[in-house]
Amino acid sequence: MIKSLISLIFQRRHFWRDATFSEIAELYASRTLRLAAINIGAGFTSVYLLRSGYSLVFIMSFWAILYFTKSFIAPFAGVLVSRIGPAKGTFFSNILYIPAMMALGFMPEFKIISIIIFAVCMGVSVTLYEVCYFIEFSIVKNPEHAGKEIGFMNILEKVAISLSPVIGGAIALIFGAPTTMWVASVIFALAALPLMKNSSKSEKQQRITIRGFPWRMALPSIMAKAATGFDLVASSLVWSLFLTIYVFTSSGNDIYVILGALSSVTVIVAILTSIWYGKTIDKNKGGNLLKAGVVANSMVHVSRIFINSPFDALGVNVVNEAATTAQNMAFLRGMFDTADVSGHRIMYLVAVDMMNNIGATIACVAMVLCATTLSGPTGFRVFFGIAAFAILFVSTARFPIYRK
Secondary structure, eight states: OHHHHHHHHHGGGGGGGGGGHHHHHHHHHHHHHHHHHHHHTGGGHHHHHHHTTOOHHHHHHHHHHHHHHHHHHHHHHHHHHHHHOHHHHHHHHHHHHHHHHHHHHTHHHHTHHHHHHHHHHHHHHHHHHHHHHHHHHHHHSOGGGHHHHHHHHHHHHHHHHHHHHHHHHHHHHHHOHHHHHHHHHHHHHHHHGGGSSOOTTOOOSOOOOSTTOOHHHHHHHHHHHHHHHHHHHIIIIIHHHHIIIIISTTOGGGHHHHHHHHHHTTHHHHHHHHHHHHHHIIIIIHHHHHHHHHHHHHHHHHHHTTOOSHHHHHHHHHHHHHHHHHHHHHHHHHHHHHHHHHSOHHHHHHHHHHHHHHHHHHHHHHHHHHHHHSOTTHHHHHHHHHHHHHGGGGGGOOOGGGOO
């Protein structure tokens, strides 16, 4: 049903790729459902752990270990995808996330055991999915209109990300946070259905080797991906915890709905900017868009240092949406082009994912150090200052497509 709805809305706009639209529609449908499931359940994981009595240092240490482990899982995920293809890999990833959500739902009873099971299943599932998604989209996109297709995907992502936290927050408020994990498990199962049919273009039997790999061309963007990983932690995990602890201090279980609403209010910004940014990228102006997005995103992190009220938080979320969308869409276009011309698609995208997780690990460790050496909100504010500097390294990617 979701695939048919996506086709109805977007296929007329994709007249240049009628022959293969069903392949990218399957990817659109699966990713939309998956993101909805993640943001209904795992989107509240850190706040859920905090409300369950775990300390800020424990939570950030947990994520640091998880991201660090994911960086080592990525090469194995790449080998697996090279054998079975990204469609089957995504299917197995979605199924594997179900026990992760179920384990988190049992956390009040089994404590640390549930957390460990969640971490193992989630770490493997997410890493496998990230590699599969990058490879699959890289294969099925239309090179001449990749900016538009990234824009359409971003619109669907933002709709799922914006609406699902409100749904998940309402479920958590009425029925309790564990119930959201069970609902998410069901949606993960549904997200696997569009991929039951293998994509005819799935890339299989590709050897992963460093021989002949274009290091000079690919290394700058691989290293720059670490900065986007740092940004991801700063704008999601750390930002949510800061709002929970210091901005919405007396909200109780309402915090799940509040955080969901803050995410959802940016959906209009995401839709409008995604359309415009996609056209900008396809007009060969992606390099300028990337630089502008990075600078704006850096300023967003600086502004977080001065946040004191819910109104301030809302404004930051809106500006952050516009800045991050510009940065990420332009980066993705350059990344997919580099994967195409490298001749080592899987290895390049695996390396990109590894560095993203390494950057996220560094961010988590930085937050742990800030929390242990500085008291109160000062630790968060120092961290946001560090994030404002770290994000600038995204602009060092030097994608070949933006140097033409």
